[in-house]
Amino acid sequence: MNRRSFLTAAGATATLALNPDSLFAAAAHGDWTLGFADVEADVAPRDLTLIQGRPPGGLSGSLFRNGPARFRRPGGSATHWFDGDGLVRRFRIRDGRASLAARFVDTPRRRTDTAANAVVTGGFGTPHAPGVAIASADDVNCANISVQFAGDELWALWESGSPFAIDPETLETRGLKTLRPDLAGMPYLAHPRYEPDGTVWNLGLAGSRAIVWRLSSSGALEAAEVVDLPLASYVHDFTATERHLVIVLQPWVQVRQSAPLNSGFAWKPELGTRILVLDKADLSRRRVFEADPFFVFHMGDAWEEPDGTVRFDLCALPDAGFAVQGGADLLAGRRPSEALRPELRRVSLAPDGVCRVERTGLVAEFPRTDPRFAGRPRTRTLFAGMGRGDNPLFQSLGIHDGKRDRTDSFDFGARHLVEEAIFTPRPDGDAEMDGWVLGVSVNLDARASELHVFDARRISDGPVCTWRADLALPISLHGQFRPG
Amino acid sequence: MSESKQRPLVLLLSALTLPAVLLSSGPANAAPAPETARLTISFTGVSKPGGAIMAGVFDSREAFDGDRPVQGVRIPVNGPMATETITGLKPGRYAIKAYHDVNGDGRMNTNPFGIPIEPYAASNNAPSRMAPPAWADAAIDLVAGDNAHTIRID
Secondary structure, three states, X not given: OXXXXXXXXXXXXXXXXXXXXXXXXXXXXXXXXXXXXXXXXXXXXXXXXXXXXXXXXXXXXXXXXXXXXXXXXXXXXXXXXXXXXXXXXXXXXXXXXXXXXXXXXXXHHHHHHHHXXXXXXXXXXXXXXXXXXXXXXXXXXXXXXXXXXXXXXXXXXXXXXXXXXXXXXXXXXXXXXXXXXXXXXXXXXXXXXXXXXOOEXXXXXEOOEEEEEEEOOOOOEEEXXXXXXXXXXXXXXXXXXXXXXXXXXXXXXXXXXXXXXHHHEEEOHHHOEEEEEEEOOEEEXXXXXXXXXXXXXXXXXXXXXXXOOEEEEEEEEOOOHHHHHHHHHHHHOOOOOOOOOOEEEXXXXXXXXXXXXXXXXXXXXXXXXXXXXXXXXXXXXXXXXXXXOOOOOEEEEEEEEXXXXXXXXXEOOOOEEEOOOEXXXXXXXXXXXXXXXXXXXXXXXXXXXXXXXXXXXOHHHOOOEEEEOOOOOOOOOEEEEEEO | OOHHHOOOHHHHHXXXXXXXXXXXXXXXXXXXXXXXXXXXXXXXXXXOOOOEEEEEEEOOHHHHHOOOOOEXXXXXXXXXXXXXXXXXXOOEEEEEEEEEEOOOOOOOXXXXXXXXXXXXXXXXXXXXXOOOOOHHHHOEEEOOEEEEEEEEOO
């Protein structure tokens, strides 16, 4: 896929006017729209209130999360959830207390839109306003998907442009990150894969080509190489074993250059899904597997069996509906289609070239795993479980044990909008998923964001403690925890 | 399969790398004939030191899109502004494309996906949406005698 495509002129049909029908729909529906509301300004550091339980001894550090948080401006608004300005939030836990601070990433895009008093810069699902000048993808970059630690910096990640360096203490934006002068502006996905020693692998996509990035744990570039892909698929995430990169190429493929990005892609299930396996030591050594068509945003870490079989899990959707309509519905106050329920599936790629995809029946998104086991055999996957009733996204958290086919989960109820949760190990433990799960939700009754800590071995017991903020931030997408 | 879909900006100014074009700007020693136009181009906002601004003057949409300038100039960069005067143009409609050859290698450098990594601009500060600026946005009219045009390039 050519990520540049969405930067091209949107054509005469581009409009940013709010649709009156959407406004009516928002008013007519439930108050879950709080999870997609606008944040007007940076959030100064503030203490959170412990509302239940006891903070576990030994849990200390900062949970950094990123997600879109400014969608609407007087002169025009974003029309897709993925096109809001990135707000980096830091939940800090120390000495049994918790605090919250949040700051928008200071992107050229945010400056342009602020000056125009309108969202004139389009992106993933929002068209550009007519006449907006865009010299590079980083003029569109909303730095709103995830974060990465790199030495003493925190990077705010988008997927079609460069990372932005952030001061992890003040959350101030230091600027665009160029990993090597000749690679300025190359795309960098928001889902890098981390080896247990901190080595970072990542991709950047352009049509049927990808740049493969390899960085040290400090964020220094070690290698960058462009590879060809068998399909011009939309790629949001990939996975890796100790020795291989695994790139799932779904049949949502770029068919034309157009803006916004998602308008240039077509769902072509007849192409099936291809899974490209690259040797980390020699990217020219590749295998391609074939599977039935499915759509995927997110994957769990992969590993290899002694016989060479590659295994991983992923959260599959029936088609690209969420990337097109679902994300637009959320901003318009409409509940996305019930059909868009992601299912955890287990994939195996056998040495004989056969790909098997096993359905678990578990409705799950945002798979996260124990970072100490990245690339090595593992059994457990942390996930967010689907909302019910009026809840448009997620309302539960769980850990699925793929080996025993057991799930340990906790349901917050439909009045919580539950975000992706993150696992962090207990300092004195070394067993898989022995540690804590940190999760944020928007409590619709309290109209406040809450930070929950679970014992990862007993999710169904509920949070061991919960802190509440004095405000609600819109739900975020992804994050990382740094102990300390 | 993506190759054909991409319309790299690399093409933008490739013709300007031809030395013959660069040298075609006549010396400004002779007074221009009354019927010719003289164009002073000023580039402002130059943010990176060194190198040179490579600018091409085009006399038609076809020439503009096909990178066939009627004249080209190389303007050494010594500060935030760079100026050059081009003479001997017939009065009429023109457009200018330029890039800042920061490292002095004589070409507009791009990243591996074809995105320019050196500053570029066009007359009228014509906008670019990851494709070369359009003639219609960049076209300017030159009259007989003196003309001046300022372009921001950063």
